[in-house]
Amino acid sequence: MTAPNADEANTFLEQHPEITSIDLLISDLNGVLRGKRVSRENLEKAYTQGINLPASVFALDILGNTVEETGLGLDSGDADRVCRPLPGTLMPTPWRRQGRQAQLLMAMEEADGSGFFAEPRHVLERQLKRLEARRLTPVVAVEMEFYLVDRERAEGGMIQPPRSPVTGERASQSQLYSVNELDEYADFLEAVQAAAEAQQLPLDTMLKECAPGQFEITLKHGPDVLAACDAAVLLKRLIKGVAQHHGFEATFMAKPYGLEAGNGTHVHISLLDDSGDNVFAAADGDVLGSTTLKHAVAGLLEQMPASVALFAPNLNSFRRFQPGLYVPMTPTWGFDNRSVAIRIPSGPNAARRLEHRVAGADANPYLLLAALLAGIEHGIAGELTPPPAVTGNAYDQFAPSLTNSWRQALDLLEESESLREALGQDFLTVFLANRRVERSQAMQEVSQLEIDWYLRHV
Structure with a gap:
């Protein structure tokens, strides 16, 4: 450096x-x-x-x-x-x-x-060099979901949605894409926008997500992946700081409420060649993209089970993997289909890209992108072929196969030769040791639910 x-x-x-x-x-x-x-x-x-x-x-x-x-x-x-x-x-x-x-x-x-070697940003740099050797430049955009939470706790110390700054009523409805909800929280959202402009963070869109107090913010796409992840990390700090200033708390926990939608991080990726052309765009205009795109999808699907430990890095991460809440639980792909793990969004052929929908908002952005770029490079290097694209509801067609076990996720990552080569054995040693010790500590804690269910009845 x-x-x-x-x-x-x-x-x-x-x-x-x-x-x-x-x-x-x-x-x-x-x-x-x-x-x-x-x-x-x-x-x-x-x-x-x-x-x-x-x-x-x-x-x-x-x-x-x-x-x-x-x-x-x-x-x-x-x-x-x-x-x-x-x-x-x-x-x-x-x-x-x-x-x-x-x-x-x-x-x-x-x-x-x-x-x-153990810095996540450096691990991402390593993947960029692997793609650079193929004369490919990734273009990415990051979407992050978060909840606003009332600083006043509910009975029993549990979190609860905030009260509307306009009506004083506590949020209790989904109201996906509600403009009224954006209006009610306009002071907070405008302060986020102003702070992002002051920090030159490339905010693109804001929307009301599908649970009380839940929002999504998208960063603009660009060819500097390191800068995109820097922006994602800094945006989290910004949102939390502005929320505190406005009397809320903001959380990027994967699953802050058991019966509501989780917080995800969706990543859009395309690849440019030396001429600046999108290699995911099909010459014949195929909506499912080029052969290179299909190789990339196949690599991501093949490495997805072993990458879960990076997409879901902690105990709470695995609470998010529940049916019916738009969280992919099987390695699947399809065109303009939000029930699959890798979606090919609609739009002009020249802008063809993939959207990865598996990771939680608690994932480290650098490690998330490192895993995704490693999967893409793996698929292109091996000229892998994906299974048929899914049409219709993937949740009804495929049983969950991605692990919801933190322990197994770490084991699968450790056993993956391709990810070990991509991320580096020295880094994996540190990451796996760190996560396993935290898991061990978490397993020593007994929850209130366990006391309520089992104390008197077993």
């Missing part, structure tokens, strides 16, 4: 004399942003010298505890690595301290200046 030019820092500070501190952020295995806060006087030093963070930042579980089984903790001396700024990510955070704070994404280096 090349040290970024400190002129970016100095120009930013000149343009923003109100900024007093800057958060230096790095995304861990869970996609949680961690780092340090520095004063404006120390920002130039962060550019010229970097900052030190322990490699064990990528050994942290969701509670922020170091998972020693990863080998990145005390066994290695809990040593530091240098982290350097990612150019173009220094932006104000208008919802923080009356606009007096800013943020900057960092990336961790190995001793030789290359990307740190």
Whole structure:
């Protein structure tokens, strides 16, 4: 990695004399942003010298505890690595301290200046290089769903939908695509839009999703996959921060309510060749796309069972895989069909793309895209052929086959030779150890439901 030019820092500070501190952020295995806060006087030093963070930042579980089984903790001396700024990510955070704070994404280096092997962003860079070797450039767009939650808890401490800022009534209906609901939450949504503009995040659309208090925000498509994932990670922070400022909480949990729809992350992908032509577009105008698109779909379908651990990274992730709630549970594909795992949206042939619909909103965007690009490269390299495209309701035609077991998902990932080659054995060792220890800790907890069901009756 090349040290970024400190002129970016100095120009930013000149343009923003109100900024007093800057958060230096790095995304861990869970996609949680961690780092340090520095004063404006120390920002130039962060550019010229970097900052030190322990490699064990990528050994942290969701509670922020170091998972020693990863080998990145005390066994290695809990040593530091240098982290350097990612150019173009220094932006104000208008919802923080009356606009007096800013943020900057960092990336961790190995001793030789290359990307740190356990950093999810570096794992994604690895996949981009594999496609670059085939002279292919992915174009992606990310859609993320989230819930607004009332800060006042319901009886028993459970979360509940918010009260409308306009009517004062608590949300209780689905109201998919409701413009009235967008109007009722307009102050919040407009603040998200304004903050995104301030941070140069490429927001595209906002819509009311299919559960009380649930919304979806789409980022514009573009050929810089790393920037797209940077934007997705930063957008999560932005939405949570703006929600707090407006008296709500925002959550990207995969399944915050047991009987309502889960939060998903849908990813649209096409591939461009050296001439800028979309290789997924069929020369004969076939709506199902080119032979290359079919190879890509086949690779994604073949690797899907082993990729579930990256699409569903924690205990709550697997609550989302329930029938009837638009969550694919079988490796399937089809044209303009929202019941399948990989949808080929309608539209002009030149804009042909695939939409991957399996992952939860809790997935790490870098690892999600790394898995998807690895699957696409796998299919193209092997010239794989997908099964017939599905027409009609895939849920009625195919029994669920993707695992809903966290333990089995991790085992399938570990056993996948193609994903081990793509993602790197060293990274997988860290990821699997981290997830298995968190799972072990989760299994030690007894839920209230278990007490209610079994205490007196077994």
